C-alpha cells in the first residue's frame with residue numbers, strides 16, 4: 001500500500017531492521033528476561049548495524065536520517081516482542097544521547113555521543129526522584145558549584161539503564177529558591193565516586209534494568225553541564241515531545257504485534273468444535289482493537305510528521321502518547337483474555353506483553369498529565385511554539401549588544417519608565433506597574449540575540465494595568481496599553497505578578513493553579529530568559 005509517510009528507502013530499512021530483530025533479539029527474549037539483563041555484546045552488534053545513531057549527526061558516527069527512519073526503527077524494535085529491550089534502547093538513543101546531541105558541548109559529544117552511537121557507552125536520564133515524578137520542578141537533588149566542579153547530592157528513582165549504564169544525564173537544582181527555573185542538567189559517569197545504584201524489581205520490562213540512584217558528594221566537572229545553568233527544566237520540556245512520540249510509536253507497534261500474535265492463536269485453538277476465531281464476540285472485540293490501533297497509528301504518524309516538520313507538535317504528541325499507550329494497555333488485556341488460562345501462564349509470551357504494556361501509561365508523563373496538557377490547549381487555548389525551534393528563540397552565541405531603554409527609530413514613543421537608572425529592588429516594595437516599566441533595566445541583550453517579539457501583559461488590581469513589552473534588535477521597551485500583534489498574552493493579578501518577580505511564588509505552580517493565564521508558554525519562557533532577576537536590595 002502506498003504510504004503518505006514512508007518512501008521505498010524507509011521500507012528497505014524496515015526490512016533490514018526487522019531481520020536483525022528476528023535473528024538477534026527475538027530468539028533470546030526469554031533468556032534475557034530471566035537474566036533481568038541485556039547482554040553487553042548486543043549493543044555493539046546494533047552499533048555495527050548502524051542502529052544506535054539513526055537520528056544523530058553523521059559527524060559523531062550517526063546516520064542523521066529523517067524522523068521517519070526513527071519511526072521505522074522504533075516500530076521494528078517493538079516487533080521483537082520485547083518491550084523492556086525496546087525501552088532500554090529507546091532511552092539510550094532517543095533520550096540520553098538526544099540530550100547530549102542537542103545541548104552538549106563539543107567535548108561532551110566526543111566523550112559520550114560518539115561512544116554512545118558506537119555502543120561502547122550506554123546512557124540514562126535521571127529526573128524522577130522518590131518525592132518528585134510528575135512534578136519535575138519539585139526535584140531536590142542539588143548541584144553546588146565549587147570552582148571547576150559541581151558537587152551533586154541527592155537521590156533518583158525508576159531510572160532506566162541506571163544500573164548497567166555508563167553515564168547518566170542528571171537533573172539537579174543549581175539554584176535552590178528558583179523552582180523550575182533553577183534546574184540544570186549534568187552528564188555524570190555511572191562509576192564516578194559517590195554514585196551508587198540499587199536495581200529495582202518491577203511488574204514487567206524485566207530485561208531492562210531500572211535503578212534507584214544515590215549521589216553522595218559526587219564531584220562533576222563544570223564542563224559536564226549541559227547547555228546553560230538553570231535552563232534544565234526547559235530542556236526537559238523540550239525533549240519531552242520526542243520521548244512522548246517514542247512512547248506512542250512503540251505502544252502502537254507493540255499493540256499491533258500483540259494483536260497479530262493473538263489472531264494466530266485464535267485461528268488454531270478450538271472450543272466447542274470450532275476455532276476461537278469463529279466466535280462472534282471475540283471477532284468483534286478484535287475488530288474494535290484493530291480499529292483503535294489503526295487510529296492510534298495514524299494519530300502518531302501525524303504527530304511524527306509535525307515534529308519532523310518542526311511545526312507545533314505538543315498537542316498531537318501528547319494526544320498520541322495518551323491514546324496509543326491506553327490502546328496498548330487495553331489490547332494486551334483483551335488479547336490475554338483470548339488465551340484463557342494459558343494467557344495467565346508465564347510460558348506464554350502474551351503474559352509478558354500484558355505486564356509490559358502496563359508501563360506505557362506511566363512512563364514519560366502519565367495519562368493524567370497528558371490529559372492536563374491537552375485540556376490546557378483545548379480548553380484554555382494555551383499554545384506552544386515548536387519545541388526548540390521557535391523562530392524567535394534566543395541564541396546564546398548571538399553578538400552582545402548594549403541595552404538601551406528607548407524606542408527604536410520609527411516606532412511609537414514609549415511611555416518613559418518610572419524606574420531610575422539603577423534597577424528597582426524587591427526590598428523597595430514596588431508596584432507591578434513599576435516592575436514592568438523596570439524590565440529594560442534587567443534586560444540582557446546578550447541572551448536576547450536575534451529575538452524579536454511583543455508580549456502583552458494584562459495585570460489586574462491595584463498597581464497593575466495593561467502593558468506592551470517589545471524586544472527586538474537587542475533592545476527592550478515598554479509601553480502603556482496593548483499595541484501591535486503579541487506573540488503571547490499574559491493575564492494575572494498584580495499580587496501574583498509581584499510574587500513571581502520577587503521569587504515568592506514559583507511561576508510554574510502559579511500557571512498550573514490557573515493564577516496566570518498565558519497564550520503561548522514557549523514564547524513566555526524564551527522571553528523570561530532575557531531578563532536578570534530582581535535584585536534583593
Ligand SMILES: Cc1cc2nc3c(=O)[nH]c(=O)nc-3n(C[C@H](O)[C@H](O)[C@H](O)COP(=O)(O)OP(=O)(O)OC[C@H]3O[C@@H](n4cnc5c(N)ncnc54)[C@H](O)[C@@H]3O)c2cc1C
Nearest residue numbers: 125126127128132133134158159160362363364365366368
Ligand atoms: C518502568 C519505568 C521506567 C522509568 N524510567 C525513568 C527514567 O529513565 N528516568 C526518569 O527520570 N524517570 C523514569 N521513570 C519515572 C516516570 O517518569 C514516573 O514514574 C512518572 O513520571 C510518574 O511520576 P511518579 O511515579 O512520581 O508518580 P506521581 O507523580 O506521584 O503520580 C501519582 C499519580 O498521581 C497522578 N497525578 C500527579 N499529578 C497530577 C496532576 N497534576 N493531575 C492529575 N493527576 C496527577 C499521576 O498521573 C499518577 O497517576 C520510570 C518509571 C517506570 C515505571
